[in-house]
Amino acid sequence: MDFPQYAANEVDAEFYDATALTSNPAFWAYHLCGLVSESPGWFGVPEAEFRRLRDEQLFNPLRWPVLRIPLAGGHEIVIVYETYELIPAEEYEYAVQYWLRIAGQEPPHILGAAEMEGAYGGIRWPELVKAAAPAGTGGIQQPSARLLALLPILTDADIPQSEFLPMVSAALREQGATAPEAQTQALLTDRQYGEDATWSVDAEGIWTCDTWPNSRLRTHSHNPRPAAVSRALAP
DSSP states (O other): OOOHHHHTTTOOOEEEEOGGGGGOHHHHHHHTTTTOTTGGGTTOOOHHHHHHHIIIIISBTTEEEEEEEEOGGGOEEEEEEEEEEETTTTEEEEEEEEEEEOTTOOSOEEEEEEESSOEEEOBOHHHHHHHHSOOSSSSOOOHHHHHHHHGGGBOBSOOOHHHHHHHHHHHHHHTTOSSHHHHHHHHHHOOOSOOOBOOEEOTTOOEEBSOSSOTTBSOOTTOOHHHHHHHHHOO
16 A cells, blocks of 8 residues: 655554454544443454454554545545554554545545544544445445544534434444443533534535644635545535
């Protein structure tokens, strides 16, 4: 897999297709654990299995897992599990970066990140719903997996509960959650970190927000990135 944005920063890790991990309940237990503290137990995964997947597969400074979510129009969202070895050795810094690759454009646009300190940037609920629908080829095609993969960067303060509750509970159930309805309510109301962004839309339908990292950060009026990202993700 080719990621010029990392090559420019002299990242030596091998990138590999981690789509197969999304069939493992332990993956979802970890992927959602920054949203609510109880999530490691949501999928009936033993603590040892949870830790083994985290330490051996998700956060390895030499091999970085990559998830692809193809979108309509040839665009795709790319999720990269990053691990940087710090000084002194044997200490690491972890992050999950969400990139948007727009067809025919380089470099990719940053959508958001989930780090040890919190989740930042993000997408709106209507954009997530559209992105959850299968599109393109390869990568993650299962709608429930696509939805849950993007959930950590949902920073929309105006989420319609009548849509969120049934959609997310169905996705959790399909991926093996033990109490999907109660767990969905927790995801809606009990997030442990991250904060909702303030979103604004202009007369041309271009959405911008106020949280970093996000290529739609409300900055200079001549910044072309919010328009490109909004059009690629438009519901």
